[in-house]
């Protein structure tokens with residue numbers, strides 16, 4: 090007895106499961122999740138990294154993601170608030186040193202007019218204007234926008250050149266005010 094049961098065969102051949110998503114699909118999906126306007130980004134990334142995505146599911150998902158609009162770009166950096174007129178400004182940095190900036194409009198009076206922030210290096214008569222880093226730009230506008238007149242005058246006082254137009258200041262009163270007589274008439278900070 091029992092001899093019949095001893096020779097039962099177990100089918101240990103692995104069942105062909107569904108084909109899983111390829112590396113290429115996964116990396117394409119990741120790019121789409123990051124660039125498209127996906128509402129639940131964390132959830133999507135968790136699904137992507139679950140290791141359970143089949144080739145067919147990945148393919149369907151790619152189609153869905155491609156149909157989404159691109160994520161809107163946040164315009165927080167590389168902009169200049171409207172209350173800051175073109176001119177030169179000094180701020181005190183976190184390291185307690187003065188830092189000098191210029192705000193200038195590129196292509197004024199055209200549809201391509203762009204307002205930019207530049208770092209001011211050098212001395213009156215020999216200023217050089219260089220592109221700031223993103224964090225320098227952000228820090229500059231955050232400070233200047235609180236009181237543009239003050240930071241313009243601070244530039245004039247520290248540098249000895251008009252905070253508005255950059256002309257060297259000669260008479261003591263102008264130096265004390267940080268603004269030249271002509272610009273002082275135009276600006277009432």
Ligand SMILES: [Zn+2]
Nearest residue numbers: 251254269272
């Ligand atoms: Zn001036």
